[in-house]
Amino acid sequence: MEPLRIHTGVVCPLNRSNVDTDQIIPKQFLKRIERSGFGQFLFYHWRFDDDGNLRKDFSMNLPKYQGASILVTGENFGCGSSREHAPWAIQDFGFRVIIAQSYADIFKNNCVKNGILTIQASEEQVQSIMQNAETEGYTLTVNLEEQVVFDNQGLEIKFDIAPYPKEMLLNGWDEIGVTLNYEDKISQYEVAHK
DSSP states (O other), rough: OOOOOOEEEEEEEOOOOBBBHHHHHHHGGTTTTSSSOGGGGTTHHHHHHHHHHTTSSSSSSSGGTTOOOEEEEOOOOBSSSSOHHHHHHHHHTTEEEEEEBBHHHHHHHHHHTTEEEEOOOHHHHHHHHHHHTTSSTOOOEEEEETTTETTTTTTEEEEEOHHHHHHHHHHHHHHHHHHTTTHHHHHHHHHTTT
């Protein structure tokens, strides 16, 4: 995984609450066994009509949000089933950061394990970012080390993150990467306990 220290990106608003994992990545697309290739199916039923054409009224389909890497959305994002495919699809589509009022716990943990930073902000802060994101090219900068989000218009939001997920994201580690940091100790243990 790529380390995430300071990230600047275009913001895409998804002004919805209670977005569940089946809306993020519908069940019919869960047949792959690798982590890649799911981005094309992200929010599939919202992005495409019944004939497979892009819906012109869905924010992610608008030209001004192409290449966006920061998603801002409402409360209880990632609720529903615990499928890890949801963060795989979000990451594969190109998002590195999600800002929301709240998250389902399992989804939030799955995001960290897959290199996505989830930031919790107040309803007022989320709505302010969504309004600003209506302007073409609106970007935010996220400084994970300092735990702050800011723009060039005076917005500044401090956020909390526990030390363990922060260290994972800063170093680009998944759980296997964390374990490999103890490879010497594991080898010593294995030698001593043959």
